[in-house]
Amino acid sequence: MAHVGIIGAGTMGCGIAQCLAASGRQVVVVDPEASALASGPDRLRQGVRAARLLGRGAGAVPEEILSRVRWRERIDDLDGAGFVIECAPERSAVKGQVFRALDAHCPPETVLASCTSAIPIGWLAAHTGRPERVLGLHFMNPAPLTAAVEVVRAAGTGDDALRLARELLDDIGKRGIVVGDGPGFVSNRLLMMLVNEAAAMLGAGTADAATVDRIFQDCFGHPMGPLRTADLIGLDIVRDTLLVLVEHTGDGRFTPCEPLTRLVEEGRLGRKSGSGFHEYRTAVRQR
The missing domain is CATH 3.40.50.720 (NAD(P)-binding Rossmann-like Domain)
Structure with missing residues (x-):
C-alpha cells in the first residue's frame, strides 16, 4: 500500500x-x-x-x-x-x-x-x-x-x-x-459570513458574545454558536479565510470586520491562545 x-x-x-x-x-x-x-x-x-x-x-x-x-x-x-x-x-x-x-x-x-x-x-x-x-x-x-x-x-x-x-x-x-466547487464551497461560504456578521454585532453593541452564541444554541439547536465555533477554528484562520473569499469572489461583504481584526492583532486567536471572543482556562498549543 x-x-x-x-x-x-x-x-x-x-x-x-x-x-x-x-x-x-x-x-x-x-x-x-x-x-x-x-x-x-x-x-x-x-x-x-x-x-x-x-x-x-x-x-x-x-x-x-x-x-x-x-x-x-x-x-x-x-x-x-x-x-x-x-x-x-x-x-x-x-x-x-x-x-x-x-x-x-x-x-x-x-x-x-x-x-x-x-x-x-x-x-x-x-x-x-x-x-x-x-x-x-x-x-x-x-x-x-x-x-x-x-x-x-x-x-x-x-x-x-x-x-x-x-x-x-x-x-x-x-x-x-x-x-x-466554488469559493468557500458550502461550509465556509456560509459559516464565514455568519461569523463575520456575529462579530460585527459585538462592535455595534447589539449583544455580547455569550448572548450571540446562546441564541444559536437555544433557539436553533446548534451545539456551539458562531463565535465559539470561530474560537475553535482559530480567529487568524477565520480572518485568512475571509480574505481568501474576498479575493476569489470580489464580494466586500467578506471583508473581516473590525472586532475580529482587532482580536487577531492582539493575539487573541481563540482556544489555542486562551482567549478570543470567549475566555478559556488553558491555551491549546497550535502552530
Missing part, C-alpha cells in the same frame, strides 16, 4: 496524519519549517492521547500510531505517495506554489487533495498538469473527532480520483459529503 503524504505539520496536518495512522496507513508529513517538524511528533502524541481520553480509538496502540508517521522537510520525499493531502497556510500564492511542486515530484497517478478552507479547487488544479487527479478534502477541526469531510469536486475532477478519495475516507471512518 503506497503511503499517504501530508503537506503541513500544523494542527490540521497532524490531525489528519493521526486519522490515517490510526487506520493503519503509513504517512509522510512534509513541512519546510524546522520548528513545525520538531513540534509535530509531540502534537501528534497529544492528539492520540486526547482521542483515547474521549473514547475514540480505544483499541489503537499509541506507539504504533506514532511509528507510522515520518517527518520530512523536502517535498520530493513524497515521490512514492499514492495520495497527498495539502494543509499549507491559507494563502492562494502559497498553495498554488505547493501544487506546482507536487505536480512536478509526484507520479502522474497520485491524487492531489487540498484541505483549503476556501480557495476554489479548480484554481489549484490549474497549477498542475493533472486536473482530473485534483480535488478538495475539507476536514473540520479537530480532524480526529469530526465525523464528516466536505469533498469538493471541481469541474475537471475525474471519477477515479473521487472514488479513491471516498475509499480513503471510508478507511479512516469518515463520511464524505460531495459538493461542487
